Amino acid sequence: GAVVSQHPSWVICKSGTSVKIECRSLDFQATTMFWYRQFPKQSLMLMATSNEGSKATYEQGVEKDKFLINHASLTLSTLTVTSAHPEDSSFYICSSGGNTEAFFGQGTRLTVV
């Protein structure tokens, strides 16, 4: 199947700083990238949908000014957690793909201290 490469796989940052997470589609063009978040013992929840060359669509309750998404090319989408706080500590994962299967990145474990 297609490959989506996500990094970093884990990051620890200080409260108030920003963290950028990258997702690259290595062998296909990702016109759309989905960003999910998972809190401990909870489901993966869709945060936003990014489309190449246009603004991202955010799910209800997700702050677009806090979670900045950029999808400037067909192979790269980034999620920046701005002014991170401990409550943003979570597992973030991206996915893309066709209509029959989604391809996921490896996920990023963010810990804000």
Add this chain to the structure above:
Amino acid sequence: GNSVTQMEGPVTLSEEAFLTINCTYTATGYPSLFWYVQYPGEGLQLLLKATKADDKGSNKGFEATYRKETTSFHLEKGSVQVSDSAVYFCALSDQGSARQLTFGSGTQLTVLP
């Protein structure tokens, strides 16, 4: 809205034991159903899927049957191996849009030799 309820873990089994991970869903219309697996340090990978009622998805010895009458998609394997140790996610998507998924909370499976 759509939702997926998945058996809580963690689940610990001995090698060659029988595995069942329960999954039930709530959705409008006729969703497609998936099981994804995440091995340590890797992204989610599609394990199997079913797109209509009574379909059985199967892969690597795992099976799940789409039961519309009970709104279930339980994952089973007759004889687990140590290499099956991973986190398993049940998910659904609206028909024709496998890229955007609603997930269960995931079940950690550990198989002991």
